[in-house]
Amino acid sequence: MQQERESIEFDIVFVGAGPANLASAIQLQRLIRQHNRQSANPLEATIALIDKGRYPGAHLLSGALLDPKALEEFMPDYREQGCPIEATVSKESLWLLQSKRKFPVPFVPERFSNKGALLVSLSRLGAWMAEKAEEEEIQLFDNTAASAPFIENGRLAGIITDDKGLDKKSNQKPGYEPGLLLKSKVTVIGEGSDGSLFRQLSAHFPTGSLPQRYETGVKETWQIPEGRVIAGEVHHTFGFPFESDVYGGGWLYAFSPTLVSVGCISSVGPESPICDPHLNLQRFKLHPLMANILKFGTMVEAGARTISSGGLDAMPPLSGPGFLITGESAGMVNMQRHKGIHLAMKSGLLAAETLFEALLHNDFSTERLNHYEERFKSSWAYEELHAARNYRTAFDKGLYPGLLQAGLQLSFPGLNLKKNQTSLPGLEPIPVPGMKKRENANSAIPEFRADGIRTFSKERSLYHSGVMHEENQPCHLHIKPEDIAEICLKKCLVEFGNPCQHFCPAAVYEITTEPLPALRLNPSNCLHCKTCEVADPYAIITWTTPEGGGGPGYKLS
Known part of the structure; x- marks a missing residue:
C-alpha cells in the first residue's frame, strides 16, 4: 500500500x-x-x-x-564577494613517469594548458x-x-x-x-x-544515448614543510603506476607553499573491474617526484569519487x-x-x-x-x-597510441616514440601489485602493506574522509541473496577473483571464508563514490541513498 x-x-x-x-x-x-x-x-x-x-x-x-x-x-x-580561491596557476608541468624516473613533456600544449585557472577546494x-x-x-x-x-x-x-x-x-x-x-x-x-x-x-x-563510462579519482590533501612547492604549482603525470594498456594519471596541485592536493585517476568499469584506485594512489606517492615533495608531510584529508568520462557522445x-x-x-x-x-x-x-x-x-x-x-x-x-569528444576513446588502444592521437609530442632526452610504437624503449608495462588479469583470476593477490607515513590503508584514509553514517539503518547497497550465492561466491570468484574487495576505495566489501564463504558488507564505510555500481561486471550491485546526512564530510577537498 x-x-x-x-x-x-x-x-x-x-x-x-x-x-x-x-x-x-x-x-x-x-x-x-x-x-x-x-x-x-x-x-x-x-x-x-x-x-x-x-x-x-x-x-x-x-x-x-x-x-x-x-x-x-x-x-x-x-x-x-569572498570566493575561496586557494591560488592561481603559476607554473605547470606534464610528466611521463617510470617506476623511478621522470621525463618532462617539453611543453604543455594549449589544449592541455591550465593558464589562468584557479586552484580551489570544491567543498x-x-x-x-x-x-x-x-x-x-x-x-x-x-x-x-x-x-x-x-x-x-x-x-x-x-x-x-x-x-x-x-x-x-x-x-x-x-x-x-x-x-x-x-x-x-x-x-x-x-x-x-x-x-x-x-x-x-x-x-x-x-x-x-551511449552508455556512460567512468574513472575513479582518489585524492589526499597534505600539509608539507615549506620550500618544496610554490603556490599555484601544478603537476600532471601519466605512466607509473599504471600499465601501458590502462588509462590513468596523477596530479599534484599546490594550494599554498605548505598545502597540496595529490591524487590519481584510474580507469574502472564492468569490462575492466580488476583495479584498485586506492592502491594506485599509494604507489603513485612512492615515486621520487611525489615522495620528495611529501617527505615529512602529513595527510590531513582523503576521499574518492567516480568521474563521468564518456564525453559528449555519452551525454x-x-x-x-x-x-x-x-x-x-x-x-x-x-x-x-x-x-x-x-x-x-x-x-x-x-x-x-x-x-x-x-x-x-x-x-x-x-x-x-x-x-x-x-x-x-x-x-x-x-x-x-x-x-574534446574523441580524447578519452583515443586511449582505448593503450596509453602511448592515445597520447599520440591526442597530439602530445613525446620527445624526451634519450627517449623517442615513433608513430607506430605502442611503448617507450626501456619503459615496459608496469606490473601492479594487487592487480590481475581475468585469466589469472585464481592466483593470489599480493597484499599491499602501507607504511602509515606516506602510504595508508583504506581504513586509515577513511578516518581522514570524515565519513559518518547512522549505523542502525537499512543497508543502502542492494544485492539479491541469490546473486550473492551464485555470482559473488561462485562465478565472480572464478572469473575475476571478487574484485569488489579491491575496486572499492572504502573497504565496504569483504569476502570471508570462515565458517563458510560469505560476502560481508560494511555500508557505514561508504564514501558515496559509486565505484561499486559502475565497476560491477555483473550489474548486480545497486547503490541507493542512505539516510540523509550520511557519507563523507569533506572540508578541504
Whole structure:
C-alpha cells in the first residue's frame, strides 16, 4: 500500500547542491528579481534546493582546477564577494613517469594548458556558493536525500525524500519520520557522477544515448614543510603506476607553499573491474617526484569519487517531461583538460534561463524545457566538449597510441616514440601489485602493506574522509541473496577473483571464508563514490541513498 507522506509544493526543486545547481538557483533568482524591478507583472516562484550531505559541500570532492569562465559570467565580482580561491596557476608541468624516473613533456600544449585557472577546494567553493544561494532567499535543505522520483501523468512531478529512523531490518525506530513528497513544476537534477535519482528516472524515460563510462579519482590533501612547492604549482603525470594498456594519471596541485592536493585517476568499469584506485594512489606517492615533495608531510584529508568520462557522445538528453539535467549528471566533463566545474556552472546558467522563460510564460511543457538543449548546443560549453569528444576513446588502444592521437609530442632526452610504437624503449608495462588479469583470476593477490607515513590503508584514509553514517539503518547497497550465492561466491570468484574487495576505495566489501564463504558488507564505510555500481561486471550491485546526512564530510577537498 502506498505510504502516506506529507506533501510540499514548489515551483522548482533542485536535487544536489553542487556547482551546477547552486549556480542555476542563484542565477534564476537574480533573473526573477531583475524582471520584477522592471515589470508591472512580478513573478513569484518558490525554489528549493536539497542535498544529501550533512552540510553544504560535505560531498563535493575534486582536484580542483577551476576555469573561471562561467563564474565570471554570473558573478564577475566573485573575488570581492569572498570566493575561496586557494591560488592561481603559476607554473605547470606534464610528466611521463617510470617506476623511478621522470621525463618532462617539453611543453604543455594549449589544449592541455591550465593558464589562468584557479586552484580551489570544491567543498569550500560549494559551501560558499550555498551561502550566496541562501542570501538570495533560496531554501536549502541539507541532510535530505532524493530517494525516488514521483511520476504523475507521464512526467516527473517531484521527488520523494529519504525516510529517517528505520533500523537495519527496516523497522521503525522511535522518532521515525517518513520522507516527504516534494512536488514541483520542474525538477533540476544535478547529483554528480552516477546519480541514483537520474538512474531511476532513466528507467521511466530511456535516454537512448551511449552508455556512460567512468574513472575513479582518489585524492589526499597534505600539509608539507615549506620550500618544496610554490603556490599555484601544478603537476600532471601519466605512466607509473599504471600499465601501458590502462588509462590513468596523477596530479599534484599546490594550494599554498605548505598545502597540496595529490591524487590519481584510474580507469574502472564492468569490462575492466580488476583495479584498485586506492592502491594506485599509494604507489603513485612512492615515486621520487611525489615522495620528495611529501617527505615529512602529513595527510590531513582523503576521499574518492567516480568521474563521468564518456564525453559528449555519452551525454543523455538534457531535458524531459518535468525535468532538466545539469553538470556531471549530464556527463559534462572535459577529460582532455580534466575539468568540469566550469561546464557544470555553465549548464546551470543555461538551465536558469530556461526555467525563467518557463516561469515567465507559465509553460512547463516538455517543448518549453527542450529549449535548454538548444541553448547548450549554441554555447561555448558545447563547442568545448565537441572539440574534446574523441580524447578519452583515443586511449582505448593503450596509453602511448592515445597520447599520440591526442597530439602530445613525446620527445624526451634519450627517449623517442615513433608513430607506430605502442611503448617507450626501456619503459615496459608496469606490473601492479594487487592487480590481475581475468585469466589469472585464481592466483593470489599480493597484499599491499602501507607504511602509515606516506602510504595508508583504506581504513586509515577513511578516518581522514570524515565519513559518518547512522549505523542502525537499512543497508543502502542492494544485492539479491541469490546473486550473492551464485555470482559473488561462485562465478565472480572464478572469473575475476571478487574484485569488489579491491575496486572499492572504502573497504565496504569483504569476502570471508570462515565458517563458510560469505560476502560481508560494511555500508557505514561508504564514501558515496559509486565505484561499486559502475565497476560491477555483473550489474548486480545497486547503490541507493542512505539516510540523509550520511557519507563523507569533506572540508578541504
